Amino acid sequence: MGLLVDEAFIQAEEQRSKLSISDAGNIPVIDLSPLVAADGIEHSREALSGLVAKVGDACKEWGFFQVVNHGVPAELHDRVHAAAREFFALPLEEKRRVRRSKESPAGYHDKEHTKNVRDWKEVFDFVVNEPVRIPTTAEPGEERIDSFWNQWPANPPDLRDVCQRYAKEMEKLAFKMLELISLSLGLHAKRLIEFFRENSSFLRLNYYPPCPNPDLALGVGPHKDPGPLTILSQDDVGGLDVRRKRDGEWVRVKPIPNAYVINLGDMTQVWSNDAYESVEHRVSVNCTRGRLSIPFFLTPEHHVNLRPLEELLSEGNPARYEEYNWGRFMKERNSSNFKKLQEDNIQISSFRKVV
């Protein structure tokens, strides 16, 4: 295939997607119905122990799994997808009325870079709880805090309401997943939820238009998510690829109707002192069908500090990470989206202790 896309989108040869990628056939699919039926995990721990074990195994072996019977109303899910499609179909000029800026980082944008290569996608971001507060700079000792709010487009008119209701459902599901992950690590069910009573979580509507050079560009370059976990809804097109832990191969996550894809992020890796690992993933594109995906990123407030959890450490298993501050970490990471840096943005590996 000849070169049809702008140079900014071209991935280095070793990062490109092979057209013959295989389906991740055995990525775990976990049925959450015991949890939904039990009305809270505290009350029926026995009945849920099988579920906890499954989540633990999936976290260790894959760091990626899908959940079904999760309790999120299908009708609401379908309405968010429909509204998102309508939004992305608007003329660029109209979408750009709610474009994001340094001062107002929620909204529409189409120029994100992952590892300094431009992603083949359009995005609309919104936060779950307003306003979100973030330090003005990433300097140590910075005391100034900026607040920002969502920007909602006039069209489609129901986008705001549908998105806000859906966001609350995602928050609820994320808390359930945190309980299961806590229990699977041998922690108290509420141990990890503590960090998110107030939170800065956000949702992203991703649209990946058909791409004339799916052999050269990616929808999102290879990366790991920085929070504890991400809950993703995808349509039936497919394109999410995971680097399988077992052999380092890229495999495609098969779309399952009404399922959510859950992936662990860096924060879970740090808390668990590497017992669970954040998994690398990327998005491949294709030349015929536009793809829609809607990830929910659970994230804490800016003042939260992260480090391996004391209860999981021992003499034989000392902390592998230095403590870091979430607000400063995110400020530093996000600044690379606005100016194209030569180096890659900050990663948790910067906090890894030399032992």
Ligand SMILES: O=C(O)CCC(=O)C(=O)O
């Ligand atoms: O679109 C997808 O399937 C994944 C998107 C993703 O990984 C991200 O936005 O962090």
Ligand SMILES: [Fe+2]
């Ligand atoms: Fe991601």
